[in-house]
Amino acid sequence: MMEDITRLDSPIDVMVLMHKAFHALSLRVEGLAAASEKGGDLTEFQKGFEFWVKQLVYHATTEDDYMTGPLKNSQPARDNETEHVELVKHATGIVEFLGKGDTAGLEANVKAAMITMDEQQHEELVDSAKEIQEILTREMGRDKVITRTRRHLYRKVMDMRILEFDHFENEEAFVCSLVRDQMSEQQQLDLVKRLLVDESAEDPRWVIDWVAEELKPNERQLLADLETRFAGISTAAD
DSSP, rough: OOOOOOOOGGGHHHHHHHHHHHHHHHHHHHHHHHHHHTTTTOOOHHHHHHHHHHHHHHHHHHHHHIIHHHOOOHHHOTTTHHHHHHHHHHHHHHHHHHHHHHHHHHHHHHHHHHHHHHHHHHHHOOOOHHHHHHHHHHHTTSSSOOOOHHHHHHHHHHHHHHHHHHHHHHHHIIIHHHHHSSSOOOHHHHHHHHHHOTTTTTTTTTTHHHHHSSSSSHHHHHHHHHHHHHTOOOOOOO
């Protein structure tokens, strides 16, 4: 169970609220997958899973376009990016990296690597979701989904949920701190509005209303206060 969130020091801290909502949703869908192992209709699981994926794809796409994209453009020395991603994934590699004498740009390159890793995790999550959706599409039309397939689905969903949780930890620990350092409060508010309000949708509030439903009353108030701050910002034109 995630701790109660009592304050948002910067607009980008809304990520903690959004991640908490995703935690609740993904655990609920995982629970439906676990229950489906015992048999019965997969329709409820499919409905929950598709909503989870809809939220996740919008969230990841918006981040890549309006958060890590601008941050990436400001990062130097990205020519050794592959090595740096491995450096971050495997902390023991720092010793070897330092041994090469290339220490001057270490901090900047590690930050660049974290941004790249963030985007790679988005791709992995989408790929995982596609794989699960393919199984559902193949099986839902059949009279009976065999027990082995149900177990397979549950494991796939659990793996996806773990990947999501790991991604959120990385994002909160590294990427959000870069946003605080490199984006002004106004820029953060613009980003947050894009994450929470889909102005291209028939119901622009489909994200923010869902997040609010997953939160406790005091956290819902933090979200409402933040919405008041970004309400007047126009994000329709890029």
